[in-house]
Amino acid sequence: xxxxxKADVQGEVRGSVVVIAGELRxxxxxxxxxxxxxxGNRKSDVATESxxxxxxxxxxxxxxQWFVDTTLFAMEHPVLVTVTAGVAFLVxxxxxxxxxxxxxxxxxxHYTVAAHPVRAGLLGMMIIAAVHVxxxxxxxxxxxxxxxxxxxxxxxxxxxxxxxxxxxxxGRWLARKYNWNVSPFLYGLIGFSIVMVSFSLxxxxxxATLFASWVGIGALLAPKxxxxxxxxxxxxxxxPTRKNPEPTAAPEPTPDTPAQALTGA
Numbered sequence: 174x175x176x177x178x179k180a181d182v183q184g185e186v187r188g189s190v191v192v193i194a195g196e197l198r199x200x201x202x203x204x205x206x207x208x209x210x211x212x213g214n215r216k217s218d219v220a221t222e223s224x225x226x227x228x229x230x231x232x233x234x235x236x237x238q239w240f241v242d243t244t245l246f247a248m249e250h251p252v253l254v255t256v257t258a259g260v261a262f263l264v265x266x267x268x269x270x271x272x273x274x275x276x277x278x279x280x281x282x283h284y285t286v287a288a289h290p291v292r293a294g295l296l297g298m299m300i301i302a303a304v305h306v307x308x309x310x311x312x313x314x315x316x317x318x319x320x321x322x323x324x325x326x327x328x329x330x331x332x333x334x335x336x337x338x339x340x341x342x343x344g345r346w347l348a349r350k351y352n353w354n355v356s357p358f359l360y361g362l363i364g365f366s367i368v369m370v371s372f373s374l375x376x377x378x379x380x381a382t383l384f385a386s387w388v389g390i391g392a393l394l395a396p397k398x399x400x401x402x403x404x405x406x407x408x409x410x411x412x413p414t415r416k417n418p419e420p421t422a423a424p425e426p427t428p429d430t431p432a433q434a435l436t437g438a
Contacts, residue, residue, distance in 0.1 A: 182223075189227065192217075199223045262333070279341070279357075280404055281396035286342045286388055287408050293391030297335060300390055304328050335389025336382070340365030349411040357410065 174191040182190055183200040189207040190199075197211045201222035208227035211217050217231060285293050304324060311320040341357070344364025348355060368385055371378035403409070 281399060282338050282392045283342050283345060283408055284399055284404055285392035285395075285397045286339060289392075289397055290388050293389075293395070294384055294387040295391070296395055297387030297390030297392075300394065301328070301331065301387065304331070331390050332386045334393055335386035336368050337361070337365055338389035338393050339385040340368045343367055345410060349407075349409075353411065360411075 174193070175195050176193045178192075179196045179198075180190060180192045181198045181200075182203040182205065184202065185204045185206075187206045189210065190197075190205055191208075191210040191212075192214055193212045195214055196216045197214050197218070198216075199205075199209065199219040201220040203220070203223040205223070205225045205227070208230065209219070209225045210230045212232045214231075219229075304327060308321055308324045308328070311324060341361035341364055344360035344362070344367075345357070347353065347364065348360040353360060368382055372382040
C-alpha cells in the first residue's frame, strides 16, 4: 500500500497493489496476482497489456486527496492545526446556536432534556452508533471510502450540537437558580463551557460529557411536545430583573363637575 506517494509496477507482484492519493503507473509487463486499487490518485497510468488476476478498482474523488493532504499537514504543523481547530470549533458552536438552536423551538429542547433524558440519551446513542457503523463500512468499502470525511464531519457536527443543547439547559438552570440577569446566549455559553471543562477532568467527567452529547442529539432531533400550559415554572426561562423605577408624584385630582372647578370645592 502506498499513501501520497508513487507506485511504479513493471514486474510481478504476488499480492495486491493499493495506491491512495498518490501516483500509480503500471507497465505493460506488470503481472499482479491479486487486486489493483487506486483511490483518489493524482495520476493513474495503467497499460492495457498489464495482467491483473483480481479486480481493478479505481475511485476518482478529490476528497480523498484533500483528506490525505490535510492529515499530513496536521502531522507536520500540530500547533497551528490545534489553534485553527479550536477557533473553528468555537465558530461551529456559535453557528449551531444562531442557526439551529435559537430559531427552533428551544423550549422543547429544554423540556426534553429535563423530563426525558433517558429517552433522548438512548436515541442519541443509537444515532451516533449508526454513524460510526457507516464510517467503518465506508472505510472498508472500495466504492464508499470517499464518504468517510463526510460522515466524520457529520459526526462532529451532531456531537457539538448535542453539547450546545445540553449546555443551554445547564446555563438556564444556573441563571434561574442564582438569579442571573443575562441573555440566553450568555448563560448558554456558560453552560456549554461547563460541559466542555468537565470533559477534561476525570473519566467520570468524560463519560458525563459523552452522555450529554447523546441526550442533546436526541433532544435536538426528536424533541417532545410541551405540556398544556407551557413549561413548568422550574424549567421556564429566568425572567429578567429590572431596576425599581423612581417614584413619581401623584397627579393632582381633577374636578368632577364644572361647578366644582369654579368654586374650588
